[in-house]
Amino acid sequence: MSLVVLDTDVASAVLRRRASDGLSAQLAGHVPAITFVTLGELTKWTLVRRWGPRSLATMRTFLAGLVVLPYDQRVANRWGELQAHAQLRGRPRPANDTWIAACCLVREIPLATFNVKDFADYEQHEGLELIRE
DSSP: OEEEEEOHHHHHHHHTTOOOHHHHHHHTTEEEEEEHHHHHHHHHHHHHTTOOHHHHHHHHHHHHTSEEEOOOHHHHHHHHHHHHHHHHTTOOOOHHHHHHHHHHHHHTOOEEOSOHHHHHHHHHHHOOOEEOO
């Protein structure tokens, strides 16, 4: 089975069991993954939103079923390239979105996102494969 990276918004929808039938169908047959960035963002949410023990247990179970893509030197180098190319095109991108894109591009894994506009530049210019709802 092939991996598919869930952007933080998609991971949240899957966690809350609010993914549409269309998205669920597109993700079927793939191994879900998240990046280290999404792990950090989800962790932040649990603290800022003061999740209780039951919600935290649900999160732990959810995360246990995912592959977490780590940072490494290839990802860091690709992040720098992506940031530079976007800036030179006059379209600087947010750091976290660029980290997620770099993880996907280095490993040639598609990204499932609801925020297509945040990644469209990387799709058009860098070859990032997006899975849309």
